[in-house]
Every structure is written in structure tokens, then in C-alpha cells.
Amino acid sequence: MRNTDIARVFEHIATMLEIEGANPFRIRAYREGARVVENHPEPMSTLAGAEGGLDGIKGIGKDLAQKIRDLVATGTTATYEELKQKVPLEVVGLTELHGLGPKRVKTLMTELHVRNRADLERAVHAGKLRELPGFGETTEQNVLKALATADSARGRLLLHAAWEVARALAAHVKAVRGVTQAEPAGSFRRRRETVGDLDLVVTGGRAESVMDAFVAHPDVAEVLGRGDTKSSVRLVNGLQVDLRHVPPESFGAALLYFTGSKAHNIELRKLAIEKGCSLNEYGLTKGERSIAGRTEEEVYRALGMDWIPPELREAGDEITQALAGTLPRLIEVSDLRADLHMHTDRSDGQATLEQMVRAAKAAGYEYCAITEHSKALAMANGFDSARVRRSVDEIAAVRKQVGGIHVLHGLEVDILGGGGLDLDDDALALLDWVVISLHSRLSQPKEEMTARVLKALDHPRVNAMGHPTARRIGQRDPVELDLEAVFERAAERGVAMEINAQPDRVDLSDVNARLAASRGVALVIDTDAHSTAQLEHIRYGVFAARRAGLEPERVLNTLRFAEFERRIARSARKGTPRGGTTGTNEPRTGASRKAPGAGRKAVSAGRKPAAASKPTRPRAGQ
DNA sequence: GCCGTTTTCGGCCCGACTGTTTTCAGTCG
Numbered sequence: 140m141r142n143t144d145i146a147r148v149f150e151h152i153a154t155m156l157e158i159e160g161a162n163p164f165r166i167r168a169y170r171e172g173a174r175v176v177e178n179h180p181e182p183m184s185t186l187a188g189a190e191g192g193l194d195g196i197k198g199i200g201k202d203l204a205q206k207i208r209d210l211v212a213t214g215t216t217a218t219y220e221e222l223k224q225k226v227p228l229e230v231v232g233l234t235e236l237h238g239l240g241p242k243r244v245k246t247l248m249t250e251l252h253v254r255n256r257a258d259l260e261r262a263v264h265a266g267k268l269r270e271l272p273g274f275g276e277t278t279e280q281n282v283l284k285a286l287a288t289a290d291s292a293r294g295r296l297l298l299h300a301a302w303e304v305a306r307a308l309a310a311h312v313k314a315v316r317g318v319t320q321a322e323p324a325g326s327f328r329r330r331r332e333t334v335g336d337l338d339l340v341v342t343g344g345r346a347e348s349v350m351d352a353f354v355a356h357p358d359v360a361e362v363l364g365r366g367d368t369k370s371s372v373r374l375v376n377g378l379q380v381d382l383r384h385v386p387p388e389s390f391g392a393a394l395l396y397f398t399g400s401k402a403h404n405i406e407l408r409k410l411a412i413e414k415g416c417s418l419n420e421y422g423l424t425k426g427e428r429s430i431a432g433r434t435e436e437e438v439y440r441a442l443g444m445d446w447i448p449p450e451l452r453e454a455g456d457e458i459t460q461a462l463a464g465t466l467p468r469l470i471e472v473s474d475l476r477a478d479l480h481m482h483t484d485r486s487d488g489q490a491t492l493e494q495m496v497r498a499a500k501a502a503g504y505e506y507c508a509i510t511e512h513s514k515a516l517a518m519a520n521g522f523d524s525a526r527v528r529r530s531v532d533e534i535a536a537v538r539k540q541v542g543g544i545h546v547l548h549g550l551e552v553d554i555l556g557g558g559g560l561d562l563d564d565d566a567l568a569l570l571d572w573v574v575i576s577l578h579s580r581l582s583q584p585k586e587e588m589t590a591r592v593l594k595a596l597d598h599p600r601v602n603a604m605g606h607p608t609a610r611r612i613g614q615r616d617p618v619e620l621d622l623e624a625v626f627e628r629a630a631e632r633g634v635a636m637e638i639n640a641q642p643d644r645v646d647l648s649d650v651n652a653r654l655a656a657s658r659g660v661a662l663v664i665d666t667d668a669h670s671t672a673q674l675e676h677i678r679y680g681v682f683a684a685r686r687a688g689l690e691p692e693r694v695l696n697t698l699r700f701a702e703f704e705r706r707i708a709r710s711a712r713k714g715t716p717r718g719g720t721t722g723t724n725e726p727r728t729g730a731s732r733k734a735p736g737a738g739r740k741a742v743s744a745g746r747k748p749a750a751a752s753k754p755t756r757p758r759a760g761q
Numbered sequence: 762g763c764c765g766t767t768t769t770c771g772g773c774c775c776g777a778c779t780g781t782t783t784t785c786a787g788t789c790g
Contacts, residue, residue, distance in 0.1 A: 162762080164773055171762090172763090197763090198764095202762060202763085238789095240787060273787070275781060518790055520774065578789095
């Protein structure tokens, strides 16, 4: 059982207790336990086996430790089983719908005998919700909307939820004697933000041994089918996985075929036909003669084009580009030199300031920005101006404690309802890096929301906008916002747009990031990490950027620190309105592109961080 | 249920917003 699985059980227990009306602090303890487990760098399954392995983990006491041991050993725990009798899991799932919390779900259960989604849908459509105490017509409409939103993501899993298990399965199968290659294909390989199912393409070894190993994997909950070349299973997390065993001479063609997208494949087959060939999952053939199929490169080459990264295979313009040899050099995680959005336990993060900075350094970054919340998020311990002033010294101290990485004193400032910023100008002037974000009043009508964001972008101290559409995949739609207008203004003002890498945000999305780049907007890719473990989520931001076709030059935090400092200082001078040209956002070619990542680890060796000896922000006073 | 503890139980982040009310409950973050 993985940490994420254990965390999910604790989350479920918390919600069940909430519906039952249990002691709120007991509920919180389970929630906290879930968070701690999910973000813990070591697997609970290992720790549970070792004597005292679970001791001293903050948030995990005697009781939860025992439950973790139960879960690891038996897959469940008594409390969970008992609660499931009273509150079915399907009912727990209903609380994930926006606008439905434990109290209303409890009412639905007792008053209307709602036991699952289907019951709820029937009740909503029959107009029964509005009659319930605490409900009304608006709430009924909101539930209807929430059901529709959830529908679009139904049956699909966040890429992050499939990530570990897909890689583990591939490695598991690869370990079978004789197997030479095992690759997850499908939308997983194209790095879409959610995946419906997983296709695993395998070659080498005896098919029978491969199938044996596959269905025996500990994460397999159910075997749906098993044949000579194909088997299907359902995993404990609900994901369906199909494995196909193919001969080595077909591996590339099969990988290509099962990676898709369907539209991309159709375009390729058309091209093959133009050349008098035929393309299918077994290979590219001309009459009886096999032309290519062993590798993807071989197939693409035979069709007269460059190999296309899976992220681009959506039948946009990638085939034209591949034929012309003009595919972009897509950004990679190793191109990034900074993470510019992260929280510590000073606001609502879990790690201390020092731990977070050390983790960023360990991730190989040359610089980073610590960006706590502002005071509008009271529950998150948001900073007011006095707290920001105290923070100046704290940041200075951590720069001394942890050498070898430049630490920017940042803040994630709330955009208030009218477009004002949740921090006064004097305090803003103390910051090196200002990210502005929407966290409240997310249902404003489009015109109001657009005006609000445009006003915020106009503030001269703003460097970037965090998770610009505030969506939560499968849970909350993006805000109503005229993105064209927002990108235009951002380009004018030199404000970067963030690709937030939280797996359930990925915001900007690939599509919107592409639009932003086409309008000359600079992008930043950040994790918004609330723990050191979440720094790894950066990959999901990079995936979106790759799907958007972004080259490293488009992304601000690929710049070396000195260049980055110059860039944000230049943006600061653009504070007063001027005839907007996007020219200053054009990529600087050359310098940043050479030897990606080469300088990162080297920097920590000797160079003293400039920021450490200069606590005031570089652009202050300009 | 966890933590801290001046060891055995008291305290545990709460403000904004919405939609329901007619003074506040529920939800969100």
C-alpha cells in the first residue's frame, strides 16, 4: 500500500466522521494524518515494518501509527470497515462535489435516502433538493452544475495518481526474464493532465511469463481478461491497465499506435498511403515488404519526418513541423533553475523555511522564491504588512544558514474582489518577487473578473500571476476570465503567467499556456509546494509546457540568476503605462540555452549569493 | 486523535462568502 492509498483512507475516515458529526478535532487529526503520510518522503510500508519506524512523525500518534500498520498488513483497518457500514464510500464521494459538504450530504442521506450519485441525480432532477432545510433553489442549481463538472472528469484519474503506479508496473514487467522494453503508452505517455486507462507495451521474453508477472502485481485488484498477447486488469486505485506483448520488430509501431492520439495516427496513416505504404500497430509495410516498425524513430524517418515527442501528438501542427524539420526543442525539468512559488510552515506549508530552501537546493536549483500567503487567507496564516517586515530578517537569516542558493523574498498576494492587492505598497516594496493570485470570489461574472485581474496586473510591483484560472481539475471550473485581454496586459507590463504544477491545478493548462506564449507573455513553471516532497510535482508543470510546445527560452525560471534579476528589474521599470510592445518579452537567445542545467550544482560551490549580502530588493528605489 | 506536558488532560488556525435565513449555518480555503 502506497502513501497516497493510506492518505486516501484517512481522508475517507475524516469525511465519514464529519458526516457522522464527530468531534471536529478528531476529524482534523485524521486530515492532518493524511497530509503527513501523503507528503512523507519515505514509504509507510517500509517504516511500518521497522521497529519504531513510525515513531516521532509529527501528526502520527499511537493510534494512527497502529492504523497505518493495519493498512499495510491487511489493506484496511477496523475503524474504516465499521464506518463504511454507516456511510458508504459513494456517499463520501458526494462531498467532493462543489457546494456539498458533510452536513448537506448528511441531510441528503437521512431525508432523501441518497446513497450514491445516481440517487442524487434523480433527486436533483426531480427538484427535491430545494425543499430540504438549508437548501434552496440556488443550491440545487449549484449541485446540478457540480455534477456536470465532475462528469467531464468521471472515470479519469489525475496523471499524478497514475504516475507512480504506471512506472512501478513497467519496471515490474521489465524485470521479467528476457523482456527488453516495457513502456506505458496512451494519454499517460502524452502526459495529458488526466488519464482514462493505461496501455503498457512490452516486448521480449515469453508472453506467458510476462502475463503471469503482470496479473500478479500487488496493485492489481481484479483481472478483467487474460490472453496470449493482451491482458487487462483493474488496479486498487480504479485504473484499468491493458498490457500488450508484441514482437521486437513491431515494438516501435505498437508504441506509436497505442500512444496516439487517434487523430495523430490517422494523419500518419494518410501520409503512409500517399507513399504507397500501409501503417498499423505491427509496422509500416509496402505490399508484403516490411519497411519499419522496430522503433518509433524508424517509422517517422521512413515517413520522411523527425521523431515527434509524444506530448505534441495531438494533430495540431506537429506533423507539418516534423516534415519541415522545425519541431520545437521542448523544455525539460533539467532546464529549470528555480522554483518561484512555495510555502513554508510560516503560512500553510508543512516544512520550515530552512527545510524548504535546503530542499530547493537539493533539487538542483540555483535560486528560489519563498511565497507565503497574504492575510486574506486567514486560515492559511496569511501575512500582513507587519509580518512581511519581520520576514525580511527571517529570509536574511536563511540565506546565511543555507549557502549556495539565491533566496528571493516573495509573497503570494491575494487579488481582492475589486482588483486591489492584499498588501500595502510599503510592504510590497520589501519583496523581491510578488505573485498575485485569485483565491476568493471566484464566481464573479466575466467582465467583473477580467476588470479585477487587469487592475491587479497594473500594479507596478507585480511579477507574476499564480494559477491564473484558479481551476481544480474535476472539482472546480476555471473562473470566467477574458484570457486574451489578460495576456495582452501581462505582456505589456512584463508580468509572467504561471504554469502551476500542482497535479490537480495544472494552471495555466497546456492550451492556455500555448495561447499565452503566442501573445508574447513570459511564463514561469512553479510547484506551489506546501511540503518538500511536493517540489517533485514540477514535472506536471513541465509536461503542460511541453504539450504547449514551449522551448526553454519562453520560461523565465530557466534563466541564470543574474539574467533573471536583470529581467525583473526591467519589468519593474515598466510600471507606468506605456505603449505596450511585446518586444521586451522576446527570448534572449544563446546564453540560457547552452548546457541546460550545467551551472546549477556548480553554483553552490563557492559563489556567495548576491541576495544574501543585499537584503533589499534589487529593484527597490528604481 | 495529536500534542505537550511545569505527566494526565486541556487546547487544538478561523475569516470571507454564499445562500439561507431574519441572525446564521454551511462551505471553502
